[in-house]
Amino acid sequence: xxxxxxxxxxxxxxxxxxxxxxxxxxxxxxxxxxxxxxxxxxxxxxxxxxx
Amino acid sequence: xxxxxxxxxxxxxxxxxxxxxxxxxxxxxxxxxxxxxxxxxxxxxxxxxxxxxxxxxxxxxxxxxxxxxxxxxxxxxxxxxxxxxxxxxxxxxxxxxxxxxxxxxxxxxxxxxxxxxxxxxxxxxxxxxxxxxxxxxxxxxxxxxxxxxxxxxxxxxxxxxxxxxxxxxxxxxxxxxxxxxxxxxxxxxxxxxxxxxxxxxxxxxxxxxxxxxxxxxxxxxxxxxxxxxxxxxxxxxxxxxxxxxxxxxxxxxxxxxxxxxxxxxxxxxxxxxxxxxxxxxxxxxxxxxxxxxxxxxxxxxxxxxxxxxxxxxxxxxxxxxxxxxxxxxxxxxxxxxxxxxxxxxxxxxxxxxxxxxxxxxxxxxxxxxxxxxxxxxxxxxxxxxxxxxxxxxxxxxxxxxxxxxxxxxxxxxxxxxxxxxxxxxxxxxxxxxxxxxxxxxxxxxxxxxxxxxxxxxxxxxxxxxxxxxxxxxxxxxxxxxxxxxxxxxxxxxxxxxxxxxxxxxxxxxxxxxxxxxxxxxxxxxxxxxxxxxxxxxxxxxxxxxxxxxxxxxxxxxxxxxxxxxxxxxxxxxxxx
Numbered sequence: 001x002x003x004x005x006x007x008x009x010x011x012x013x014x015x016x017x018x019x020x021x022x023x024x025x026x027x028x029x030x031x032x033x034x035x036x037x038x039x040x041x042x043x044x045x046x047x048x049x050x051x
Numbered sequence: 052x053x054x055x056x057x058x059x060x061x062x063x064x065x066x067x068x069x070x071x072x073x074x075x076x077x078x079x080x081x082x083x084x085x086x087x088x089x090x091x092x093x094x095x096x097x098x099x100x101x102x103x104x105x106x107x108x109x110x111x112x113x114x115x116x117x118x119x120x121x122x123x124x125x126x127x128x129x130x131x132x133x134x135x136x137x138x139x140x141x142x143x144x145x146x147x148x149x150x151x152x153x154x155x156x157x158x159x160x161x162x163x164x165x166x167x168x169x170x171x172x173x174x175x176x177x178x179x180x181x182x183x184x185x186x187x188x189x190x191x192x193x194x195x196x197x198x199x200x201x202x203x204x205x206x207x208x209x210x211x212x213x214x215x216x217x218x219x220x221x222x223x224x225x226x227x228x229x230x231x232x233x234x235x236x237x238x239x240x241x242x243x244x245x246x247x248x249x250x251x252x253x254x255x256x257x258x259x260x261x262x263x264x265x266x267x268x269x270x271x272x273x274x275x276x277x278x279x280x281x282x283x284x285x286x287x288x289x290x291x292x293x294x295x296x297x298x299x300x301x302x303x304x305x306x307x308x309x310x311x312x313x314x315x316x317x318x319x320x321x322x323x324x325x326x327x328x329x330x331x332x333x334x335x336x337x338x339x340x341x342x343x344x345x346x347x348x349x350x351x352x353x354x355x356x357x358x359x360x361x362x363x364x365x366x367x368x369x370x371x372x373x374x375x376x377x378x379x380x381x382x383x384x385x386x387x388x389x390x391x392x393x394x395x396x397x398x399x400x401x402x403x404x405x406x407x408x409x410x411x412x413x414x415x416x417x418x419x420x421x422x423x424x425x426x427x428x429x430x431x432x433x434x435x436x437x438x439x440x441x442x443x444x445x446x447x448x449x450x451x452x453x454x455x456x457x458x459x460x461x462x463x464x465x466x467x468x469x470x471x472x473x474x475x476x477x478x479x480x481x482x483x484x485x486x487x488x489x490x491x492x493x494x495x496x497x498x499x500x501x502x503x504x505x506x507x508x509x510x511x512x513x514x515x516x517x518x519x520x521x522x523x524x525x526x527x528x529x530x531x532x533x534x535x536x537x538x539x540x541x542x543x544x545x546x547x548x549x550x551x552x553x554x555x556x557x558x559x560x561x562x563x564x565x566x567x568x569x570x571x572x573x574x575x576x577x578x579x580x581x582x583x584x585x586x587x588x589x590x591x592x593x594x595x596x597x598x599x600x601x602x603x604x605x606x607x608x609x610x611x612x613x614x615x616x617x618x619x620x621x622x623x624x625x626x627x
Contacts, residue, residue, distance in 0.1 A: 001275035004330075008092040009278040013388045015099075020384035023377035027062060030370075030537055 057229040064234040070381035071237040071447025073352045078386040080416040083394040085342050092280020093333035097343035108552045109353040112519035114371040115532040117362030126363040127459035128356035133620040142620045147511040148356025149610045154503040156452035157482030158496045163445035164214035166438050173434035179425045186422035195490035202490040225453045226472045233450050240443045247440040248389040255397045272306045273399030280330040288322045344559045354512030360455040373537040463617045489595045498599040501583045509560045520549045
């Protein structure tokens with residue numbers, strides 16, 4: 001593994017990890033996000049139609 | 052018949068579902084192979100350029116157009132295309148957005164079954180291979196490569212049982228619906244998949260030099276083989292047709308000691324030499340750009356029509372810009388930071404350059420890695436974890452391939468979930484059965500993958516970005532994208548989406564046709580028409596390949612006929 005190889009590896013992995021972490025932070029920090037959360041529901045769309 | 056309007060449960064759910072659609076076998080098998088083949092550093096430069104110029108723009112375009120049409124109740128690709136274009140031909144462009152995911156599902160679920168079968172057999176302790184050839188033999192028997200019909204079997208070491216399980220599991224989740232099936236599964240499967248990948252990654256990075264007899268075969272050199280920007284090659288002199296002399300690459304060298312020994316051995320040789328290919332020399336190779344663009348393209352699942360369908364279930368006020376970026380970044384993280392550090396270093400540590408260089412996606416995954424896992428400490432457990440991780444990645448992808456077809460049947464035929472699931476289940480079961488039965492040399496699978504899973508995807512993606520930038524228009528498109536957006540698309544993307552992305556795509560497509568259909572080699576300048584074309588016409592044609600194309604065309608015609616009878620699509624044209 002050459003020095004340039006280590007640099008490429010570290011820059012590439014850091015870039016995608018930073019972007020991923022930033023996106024996760026932004027998504028989780030948006031106010032009101034949890035308002036849409038319904039948790040686990042075990043009813044199928046067809047069951048709703050029948051009701 | 053009034054249908055219950057489906058929607059996503061949460062922003063995180065839809066991001067995980069879209070990420071799940073993108074994260075698949077390509078992240079852990081195809082990407083590492085491509086990066087290693089084209090020289091890590093050079094490949095990564097082209098890869099990130101392609102990500103910024105075609106991956107992100109098409110992704111945002113699909114999300115935006117999907118959500119826009121979804122507000123008026125259009126969830127399928129033909130409906131979305133008809134709504135956006137308001138042109139009689141628009142709805143027929145959407146045929147590709149149904150045919151592509153449905154046909155890809157037909158063979159993808161089969162590969163998914165391989166992953167499940169391998170994980171189960173690792174868990175049972177049945178996967179012990181002293182050599183890569185032994186692992187290859189198991190794989191070829193498992194998938195019935197020797198003759199048609201050989202893959203049909205339901206023992207624990209045969210693929211049939213796993214295929215039935217995978218197929219039913221997919222359709223059960225699809226039947227449960229968008230939020231209670233796909234979203235719920237992806238919410239659990241995606242984090243699980245990332246955790247499993249981390250566990251396998253730690254195992255691989257701590258392998259050291261497992262083969263005492265070959266200390267140069269170690270993880271650090273494996274990382275070097277994958278990521279070094281310059282390649283050191285043994286080159287051999289050969290004469291070309293016109294009598295001139297050229298140097299052909301015959302072997303890659305990795306590791307300072309290995310290079311020094313080889314240089315000493317070849318000193319004074321007139322026919323062989325050790326040469327370094329720099330990153331800039333590699334970047335001048337058009338095939339590197341083609342490989343990088345192709346990888347971004349298939350990895351992000353753009354051009355399948357899937358993202359548009361998923362986005363059509365969003366509310367008008369739901370963000371698409373950050374969600375699109377978050378989904379693509381999840382895919383990139385899994386691909387570069389996890390896939391890029393697992394597969395090739397593991398293979399290299401046990402087999403060296405010769406074992407991993409030039410291996411295709413399937414060979415790397417189902418011949419090389421099983422042998423590697425079967426020879427590493429606690430390999431039974433890690434083999435199970437790795438193939439179960441691949442299975443989860445494959446399921447989250449295959450689920451997304453079924454939803455566009457379900458959405459189309461419900462929308463075009465005005466039927467409920469149960470009926471649409473039954474119809475699509477029969478169609479895909481027939482197609483998958485076809486792929487499984489005609490297993491000799493994986494001819495049916497290969498033909499589907501080439502003409503649909505590669506060729507048609509280029510066409511649909513090009514159509515999508517042109518419709519977004521030139522038909523819907525950039526002003527309207529950006530205004531639509533920014534409704535409810537948590538972040539803004541940088542202004543430079545107006546130029547990228549209008550000019551650069553379509554041009555880049557068209558260039559890549561033309562190059563792809565020149566190389567893969569007409570068989571032109573940029574290295575030698577020779578042309579040799581692709582085997583995929585020879586399979587269809589001429590004296591060497593293959594009946595299975597021809598039937599495969601017939602099946603694709605039949606499905607396309609069926610979808611087009613159904614589209615032609617949908618009043619809602621026609622009303623869009625009248626209103627315009």
